[in-house]
Amino acid sequence: MTTTDREHRSFAVERHTVNEIEVAVQRAGSGQPLLFLHGGSTAPGADFALRWAEHFEVVIPHHPGFGLSADDPGIRDMRDFVPHYLQLLDDLGISSADVVGHSLGGWIAALLAIHSPDRVRRLALASPAGLRVPDHPTLDILRLEPPVLATKLTRNPQLLFGSGEPSVDAIVAGYRESGSLARVLWERNYDHTLQRWLHRVAMPTLLVWGRDDEVTPVRQAEAWSARLPHSETLIVECCGHLLLNEQPDVADAITAFLLGDGPAGP
Amino acid sequence: MPYAHLPDDHEKYDSLWVDFPNSMYDPKKGHALYRRYLSELALADRLGFDGLMINEHHSTVYSMMPAPNLIAGALIPQTTAAKLCVMGTLLNFSYPNRVAEEYAMLDVMSGGRLEVAFPLGTGMEYYSNATQINPATARERFEDAFQVVLKAWQEDGPIEHDGPFYSYRMLNPWPRPYQKPHPKVWFVGTGSPETIELATRYETGYASVFVPKEQQDRAYRSFRKAAADKGQTVTPDRLMFSIFCYVGETDEEAEREGKEHVLWYFNNALRTSNHYRMPPGYVSPAALRALLEAGPGWTTGDQRTTMSWEGIQSWRATLGSPETVANQIGRWLDETGAGRVLCHLHLGDMPHWKTVKNLTLFAEEVIPRLRGRVALAPSTAGASA
Numbered sequence: 001m002t003t004t005d006r007e008h009r010s011f012a013v014e015r016h017t018v019n020e021i022e023v024a025v026q027r028a029g030s031g032q033p034l035l036f037l038h039g040g041s042t043a044p045g046a047d048f049a050l051r052w053a054e055h056f057e058v059v060i061p062h063h064p065g066f067g068l069s070a071d072d073p074g075i076r077d078m079r080d081f082v083p084h085y086l087q088l089l090d091d092l093g094i095s096s097a098d099v100v101g102h103s104l105g106g107w108i109a110a111l112l113a114i115h116s117p118d119r120v121r122r123l124a125l126a127s128p129a130g131l132r133v134p135d136h137p138t139l140d141i142l143r144l145e146p147p148v149l150a151t152k153l154t155r156n157p158q159l160l161f162g163s164g165e166p167s168v169d170a171i172v173a174g175y176r177e178s179g180s181l182a183r184v185l186w187e188r189n190y191d192h193t194l195q196r197w198l199h200r201v202a203m204p205t206l207l208v209w210g211r212d213d214e215v216t217p218v219r220q221a222e223a224w225s226a227r228l229p230h231s232e233t234l235i236v237e238c239c240g241h242l243l244l245n246e247q248p249d250v251a252d253a254i255t256a257f258l259l260g261d262g263p264a265g266p
Numbered sequence: 267m268p269y270a271h272l273p274d275d276h277e278k279y280d281s282l283w284v285d286f287p288n289s290m291y292d293p294k295k296g297h298a299l300y301r302r303y304l305s306e307l308a309l310a311d312r313l314g315f316d317g318l319m320i321n322e323h324h325s326t327v328y329s330m331m332p333a334p335n336l337i338a339g340a341l342i343p344q345t346t347a348a349k350l351c352v353m354g355t356l357l358n359f360s361y362p363n364r365v366a367e368e369y370a371m372l373d374v375m376s377g378g379r380l381e382v383a384f385p386l387g388t389g390m391e392y393y394s395n396a397t398q399i400n401p402a403t404a405r406e407r408f409e410d411a412f413q414v415v416l417k418a419w420q421e422d423g424p425i426e427h428d429g430p431f432y433s434y435r436m437l438n439p440w441p442r443p444y445q446k447p448h449p450k451v452w453f454v455g456t457g458s459p460e461t462i463e464l465a466t467r468y469e470t471g472y473a474s475v476f477v478p479k480e481q482q483d484r485a486y487r488s489f490r491k492a493a494a495d496k497g498q499t500v501t502p503d504r505l506m507f508s509i510f511c512y513v514g515e516t517d518e519e520a521e522r523e524g525k526e527h528v529l530w531y532f533n534n535a536l537r538t539s540n541h542y543r544m545p546p547g548y549v550s551p552a553a554l555r556a557l558l559e560a561g562p563g564w565t566t567g568d569q570r571t572t573m574s575w576e577g578i579q580s581w582r583a584t585l586g587s588p589e590t591v592a593n594q595i596g597r598w599l600d601e602t603g604a605g606r607v608l609c610h611l612h613l614g615d616m617p618h619w620k621t622v623k624n625l626t627l628f629a630e631e632v633i634p635r636l637r638g639r640v641a642l643a644p645s646t647a648g649a650s651a
Contacts, residue, residue, distance in 0.1 A: 073406075076403070142545070142546055143393070144541075145539065145541040146541075168555060168558045168559060171554070171558060172551045172554055172555045172558070173551075175544075175546070175551060175554050176551040178546035178547070179401075179402050179546045179547030179548075179551075180402075180547075181546060182400060182401060182402040182545070182546035182547045183400065183402040183403065183547060186397055186400040186401065186402060186545075186546070186547075187397045187398055187400060188397065
């Protein structure tokens, strides 16, 4: 496979056991490791990440309780993901990685960077959840019926459900993932840890946001950048919460940032 | 115990649970309804019903009873013989020591007339109560809480408890239950394997209510199998099913007077969305798959459908003369092997006079016919309001 035949590239799926929980890890490419932490649903997929495989060794674990990974009844709190991912990085022999996180995955990535800044080389947060911004609160997604939620998540709901009526398999898989989400954010969809400790995230950080995000409103970007020591913000026009799926070129902007030498910026 | 005064435009609301605005609630009408419903329950005691069933729901026109123990307390001095069946207080939305204490109070106050159930709570309750109670961990919390109650009732305090959700340094509730070792306990389920496992693990009664007959029959088969696997005998007093019933002097009269209220109940009081019915993590993905593959009709009050009288038949609804109704219930008792029947004799917007008539005809004409046929059943009927 050459670095230019983007169309033919695909992920290999590996199984790893992290603290007795079997998790699936999609991998592609080679180079500096890039850890991508997905959002609260695996339904939209991560085809955009194949673009990163041209430059990086892309590692996409499915969170416990999501996608092809097993459930972990021990996870009760967002902070439980931190030791989980530190263990996975150890098991994969990755001492430090560029980390990209979307939505819920952005929240996990930020917690990881707060806890172990030495394991995160550069950080890209795509419409991250988790910060409490009272004037521009995160949508209470667990309150909404899935078809309504889909219209809030993206300008193109087909990304989530395809066309037509969803199959029983798709409904069950979606319900399972919403249950896994509820485990960690039924009580509240933010974490006071972030606003108190984001100043520890000292590595170059890119914030990417869709202008029309109805889940984590774009105005939240200001609250993140005010707390991050070295960040810059890229706003993507005509774009909702699922920005990497809606506009895969966003992945290229993240690549440029991660490859850059400067403090931040594509 | 419904709040039946709906606005004329109520059909524009998909759900009469959770988010139906409480500005619709008129406390003066509520006061009159409480007085009326309490009088009907007291009447059922005088008429000789074995039990009076009450239960807990929140934020809904379906029931004005978010705190059934208050109603049980109000009924104690107005009743003499009937069991007070609190089925029940929602363990997950209270501290378990508090539930143990309140139930023990009722048992002592009534001189041992209490029976209790421990429901997980409908999915709707998880939207209506504090978000600190997480539907995704509800079953684990529930079992931990239940163990606290059992310990509180059975072990000499003070004792310690160190569970995944609750811990106690000195669990030492006063009073303790009047009945030893404790009041009869039921788990209430729709057929989920988790509840059947609990009811057999703790050797309690199992009540399957608010599911169609076929689903109930499946649940009882699973319960019997799980009990047999544990070496238990399932006596009739461990199984309960519910019926929706109106008795008239003739079949025609019963249909003319009762049908509209049964329909009102199914299409309005139970109206909510499947989203509210099943918050995230509330059931396992496998349980959801089983429900979806069973096809439509597995739930009541789906906001997108209206239930017909024919559709309600599978929920054990019966209208008719005393003989018709008794024969039907008798067949259901034979089919299920259950010894308890939860009789919904006041339904939805049924007026007082019909409720009194229904309770009276049922007590005087139906119960005697059934007592002869199901000798093994220590109690055959309860009134539900």
